[in-house]
Amino acid sequence: MIIEGNILIRQGITYGQVEIKNQKIIRVGAVKQKPDIILKEKQALSPLLYDSHVHLRDLEQTSRETIKTGTAHLASTGVIECSAMPNTKPPLDNHQTLKQYLKLINSDAEIKVNVYGLLTPNSYIEELERMQEYCNKKYKAFQAESIGSGFFTNNEKLKDRILLLPENAEIRIHCEDPDTLKKHKHKWKQSKPRTHIKARPAKAEAKGIRYITEKIMPLRPDLKYFICHVSSWKGLRVIKKAKKRYDNLYCEAAYHHLYFSKKDYKDKGVKMKCNPSIKKKQNKRMLIRGLKNGLIDCLVSDHAPHTLEDKIKNNFSGLPSYDAGVFGWLVKKCRKQSHYQHLLKAATKPEYEIREGNKAAMMILNLEGKLVKAEDQETKAGKISPYNNEVLPYIETIIK
Numbered sequence: 001m002i003i004e005g006n007i008l009i010r011q012g013i014t015y016g017q018v019e020i021k022n023q024k025i026i027r028v029g030a031v032k033q034k035p036d037i038i039l040k041e042k043q044a045l046s047p048l049l050y051d052s053h054v055h056l057r058d059l060e061q062t063s064r065e066t067i068k069t070g071t072a073h074l075a076s077t078g079v080i081e082c083s084a085m086p087n088t089k090p091p092l093d094n095h096q097t098l099k100q101y102l103k104l105i106n107s108d109a110e111i112k113v114n115v116y117g118l119l120t121p122n123s124y125i126e127e128l129e130r131m132q133e134y135c136n137k138k139y140k141a142f143q144a145e146s147i148g149s150g151f152f153t154n155n156e157k158l159k160d161r162i163l164l165l166p167e168n169a170e171i172r173i174h175c176e177d178p179d180t181l182k183k184h185k186h187k188w189k190q191s192k193p194r195t196h197i198k199a200r201p202a203k204a205e206a207k208g209i210r211y212i213t214e215k216i217m218p219l220r221p222d223l224k225y226f227i228c229h230v231s232s233w234k235g236l237r238v239i240k241k242a243k244k245r246y247d248n249l250y251c252e253a254a255y256h257h258l259y260f261s262k263k264d265y266k267d268k269g270v271k272m273k274c275n276p277s278i279k280k281k282q283n284k285r286m287l288i289r290g291l292k293n294g295l296i297d298c299l300v301s302d303h304a305p306h307t308l309e310d311k312i313k314n315n316f317s318g319l320p321s322y323d324a325g326v327f328g329w330l331v332k333k334c335r336k337q338s339h340y341q342h343l344l345k346a347a348t349k350p351e352y353e354i355r356e357g358n359k360a361a362m363m364i365l366n367l368e369g370k371l372v373k374a375e376d377q378e379t380k381a382g383k384i385s386p387y388n389n390e391v392l393p394y395i396e397t398i399i400k
């Protein structure tokens, strides 16, 4: 089969042909032969995405979402592989629960799913070692209170526990300084959702990241450190500086921190409440710039569906993902070859890019976009999505 049209590759959006045989891409290049499919002008053939930070539920929370419905939702938003966070209920902080969760994944997941093990204030060496074969030596820690359980409330304790991790492990940290959060917690007012910025301010994030890079990284140089969903220019600045010293430091940015900003609280209210908070516009601008120039290593959704009731009544933090929509929106912001290159590096894996020898798994994105509606989303949490009523690129077809 030959598809002709705009193709999203590292060099940019290039007009040409992709030839597929036996579910493999055997040629990407100039127009040579008569095509089977010709894409429209607003369409682009794009790689599917890798989302390394999602919260799937299941176990005791099947009423929210299951591995099956969660991964079906992710697949419908262009994700081919994801990595699931361990603050489930019960949490993935031991090898038995990890094993049980992987069993569910093996039987129910609609896409490839990897899992992280949870590092908690109660973690101990023997168990962290038993966990490693299930979580592939990849762990997650919450520096401060968030959703779920097992988070740290004290930086010293976090440091002690990180020192216990197996050699050459990877640790992802949701960075917000616990003391700063405690001090500002009272500033949240339910009647004014934008006060979430004051309750979880940028300085908490910057201080939290600084603790990791200055106090922990020098003690365990063998580990790989991923700063989760950086949301502020202050946080990004600390990372940028630290990256000059360390080549084992990486950072994520979440689609919603690149897309939304303070002004959107007016329309979206608690629907866009998440941790860390969505902040003022200048932060979003710096994050997009950081993505384009390669400072940001992974683009993630932090997909975290809640029930309408939990969101509206209990004001839980977290929102359902809309990966391909925001990804397409970012594609349109790219100007230079290097922008496309950095965007693809962050949003997918080399094995999913459109190039010769890779498996023929792709999506046809309509970059013109359309109005997002709750019923278009294959998630139980579609109704609470802040992406509803936005005009965003969308997937016309998934080729697998």
Ligand SMILES: [Zn+2]
Binding pocket: 053, 055, 085, 302
């Ligand atoms: Zn998360």
